[in-house]
Amino acid sequence: MNQKQSLLTAALLGALTVMIGAFGAHALRPSLEAAGRLETFETAIKYQMYHTLTIFLIGLLQLHLPLKQLRTASLLLLLGIVVFSGSLYVLCLSGITVLGAVTPFGGVLFIAGWLYLFLAISKLPLQKQ
Template structure:
């Protein structure tokens, strides 16, 4: 993803994350508590927001220093959110525990995003100061 796509996706994901969190905290809370899945749902929301911010910050870095690893970092963060948080939301709402097996795949994608980000930062030139 280029910087504009990263920033746009982060902005939209930010709004979606707040909406999902609010919906879970209010409308879904009784059902999630009864099923013992509130913590699982909240973990999905937290990781979605953390990585939405990571996409946003990666987009800002892309403005200064476009690099294919930054593009990949944003993409891995997005895929990780979809699979990690998505599987936790689905598990929380459906009770199908087998869906939890997808969360580690999303987690690995998030880790790969951070590694791409780290390598892209390592390639930045040292400051002249």
């Protein structure tokens, strides 16, 4: 994603994360607790918010560093949110436990996004003090 796409995506994901979290905390809490899935839902929310903030920070970095690795990093983190958090949300709401097998692929996308961020930062010139 380019700089504008990263920032816009992060802004929308931030709002969506708060809405999903509030919905889970209020409307879904009794059913999540009954199914023993409250902690799973909270994990999905936390990972979504952490990576949303990271996409936002990447967008800010892109203001000064229009690197391909940053575009790739933000895209991989977005896909990680969809696969990781998305599979956990569906698991919590549907009880389809086979979706737990999909979640690690989202984790791999997160790791790849962080590694692309590492590659982008490693390309920065050394600043002399």
